[in-house]
Amino acid sequence: MVTDWKSLATAKRDAILNSIPENWRLPKIPSAEEQKDVTGPYIQQFLDKKEVEITETDAVGIAEKVAAGTWSAVDVTQAFCHRASLAHQLVNCLHETFFDAALADAKALDTYYAEHKKTKGPLHGVPVSLKDQFHVKNVETTMGYVGWxxxxxxxxxxxxxxxYESEMVRELRELGAVLYCKTSVPHTLMSGETVNNIIEYTWNPKDRYLCSGGSSGGEGALIGLKGSPVGFGTDIGGSIRIPAAFNGLYGIRPSAGRLPYEGMANSMDGQNSVLSVVGPLGTSARSVTFLVKSILSQSPWLYDPLVMEMPWRNDQYQRVWDRVNSPTGELTFGLMRTDGIVNPQPPVARAVEMVVQAVEKAGHKVMDWKPPAHAEGLATTFNTWMYDGGKDVHSAFALSGEPMSQQVKMTYGTEPKPEKTASEIAQNNVAHRQWKKQWMDAWNATASSTNTGQPIDCIIAPLAPYAAARPEKYKWYAYSAFVNGLDYTSVVVPVTYADKSMDKYEEGYKPMNENDQAAYEDYDAEIYDGAHVAIQLIGRRLQEEKMLAIAEYIGQILGKESIP
Structure with missing residues (x-):
């Protein structure tokens, strides 16, 4: 039965805000014109010195401090609950808070530590935020839908x-993590901008004229404001990597079947041609590695039928470090400057060149890479999102009668389309598999051009044509989505900031087509100035350990990641 969606949305929006303790409320929220960047010193002014120290320590550092008895789980949790509350008021990044439950869990962890003189698990006392697809006991899951x-x-x-609780929630609790909030998503999850009728728009904390990314945009914004040290998002077309890139974070899109998705809410459940995957975002590469390694220690293949029995392979992780620390340990990178359809905007193009220069200076080889049959592969990937003609998402909107955001309407239109037949789905799957084989063959063929006699280790590429998109202007998903179509492993690495004095199109630039024209017209050097800029490192399927190590290494040579 359709209800008054506006009243429901307003009541829910108010409930989220009212869950924040009164003494953590901000007296005034500045406009973007008044305060474009609310990270760093701006948000720090509302915190005490210890809260700043705690919340600006990465997940690995927090685990070490708690394990040493330097910080209590309660103190750490309290600090992050406070900073998360501030973050939500500034950029609209939370769907749910459960601070009292989190503090009770933290107190229990402190008691355990006092009694046993050891931690419960590797994540003991580490606050972990969750995208609002995870089911948590005594907490609602709306996934941005008013009708939910x-x-x-x-x-x-x-x-x-x-x-009910999702499988990964159980595992995180077993590891000693403290769960305390769930973050905003675009309704349907199928957008590079985070917007819904409950919390409205989630802004980029570094540049509040821009979006925080999507669909894990709340995670990106929250962690970008250091209201969380690390959290989990999901990715079917770039939804972990886009928010990571737009908020100056590391984030991994693992291959399907590596980490547990069991028991999570989703759109288009049952579409198995291109699976959504779950993975962490964090303020440091080592924190993302820490979370992946911790989850795999729980043997998730025993609890999720789609997870492969593949424990953490430390030999593959360590092999990268052995190579880069050896005089003859050259890495070889493919370089994808453009997908040939939409060129990256100037800040992104500069970030790619910065990474190329850094790896070449460090003694590694970079060779050009042109994506095989790019347009054809994208078509087979995008087709999977419309197998049901949009029936699932339109049905969710019909529960309340709420309108679909313009960002989502670009994909799903105003009403469902005819569903694909079994034969049409099979035909698309065949074409999709053939495209994957083309990529496999092309990657293998690079062995003849490397100094090592082995194929390239990974590909340096833009994650999106934009440093971060302006509202309703994220229109080109090809840079992120082709990785999902291939089911390759990809890690985002933050590189630099947009600079209006440097990042300009060449005089007389002529866009290649309508899509490139849209990206060209979107760019405004003044608006983008100061925004985070990142790249992605793309590895082959199920190469999580290798790609995390390479991402950490690239972070080090860029000066973004400290050397342990």
Missing amino acids: IDTFEGKKGDSRQKT
Whole structure:
């Protein structure tokens, strides 16, 4: 039954704000014109010295401090609950808070530590934020849909409502993590901007004229404001990597079947041609590695039927470090400056060149890479999102009668389209597999051009044509989505900041086509000035350990990641 969606959305929006303790409320929220950048000194002014120290320590550092007894889990949790509250007021990044439950869990962890003189697990006392696809006991999951309020995934009276937990939530608790909030998403999850009718728009904390990315945009914004040291998002077309890139973070898109997705809410559940995957975002590369390694220690293949029995392979991780620390340990990188359809905007193009210069200076080889059958592969990937003609997402909107955001309407239109037949799906799957084989063959063929006699180690590429998009202007997903189509491993590495004095199109630049024209017209050097800029490192399927090590190494030679 369709209800008054505006009243429901307003009540939910107010409830999120009212869950923030009164003494953590800001008296005034500045406009973007008044305060473009709310990171760093701006948000620090509302915190005490110890809170700043705690919240500006990465997940690995927090775990070490708590394990040493220097910090209590309660103090750490309190600090991050406070900073997360500030972050939400500034950029609209939270869907749910459960601070009291988090503090109770932290207190129990401190008691355990006092009694046993050891930690419960490697994540003991580390606050972890979650994208609002995770089910957590006594906490609602709306996934940005008004029609999901006070339901279980849109179903009224379902016994699982607020009693059910996703598999990874159980594992994080076993590891000693403290869960305390769930972050905003675009309704449907299918957008590079985070917007819905409940919290409205999630802004980029570094540049509040721009978006925080999507669909894990709340995670990106929250961690970017250091309201969380590390959190989990999901990625079917770039939804971990886009927010990581736009907020100056590291983030990994693992291959399907590596980390547990069991028991999470989702759109288009049952579409298995291109699977959504779950992975962490964090303020340091080593923190992302720490989270992946910790989750794999829980043997998730015993609890999620789609997870492969593949423990953390430290030999593959260590092999990268052995190579780069050896006089003859050259790495070889493919370089994808452009996908040939839409060129990256000037800040992104400069970031790519900065990485190339850094790796060449460090003694590694870079060779040009042109993506095989790029347009054809994109078509087979994008087709998978419309197997049901949009029936799933349109049905979710129909629960409340709420309107679809313009960002999502670009994909799904105003009404469902005809569903694909089994034969049409099979035909697309065949074409998709053939495209994957083209990539495999092309990658293998690079062995004849490297100094090592082995194929390239990974590809340096833009993650998006934009440093971060302006509202309703994220229109080109090809740089991120082709990786999902291939099911390759990809890690985002922050590189620099947009600079209006340096980042300009060449005089007389002529866009290649309508899509490139749109990206060209979107760019405004003044608006983008100061925004985070990142690249992605693309490895082959199931190369998580190798790619995390390379990302850490690239972070080090760029001066973004300290050497342990």
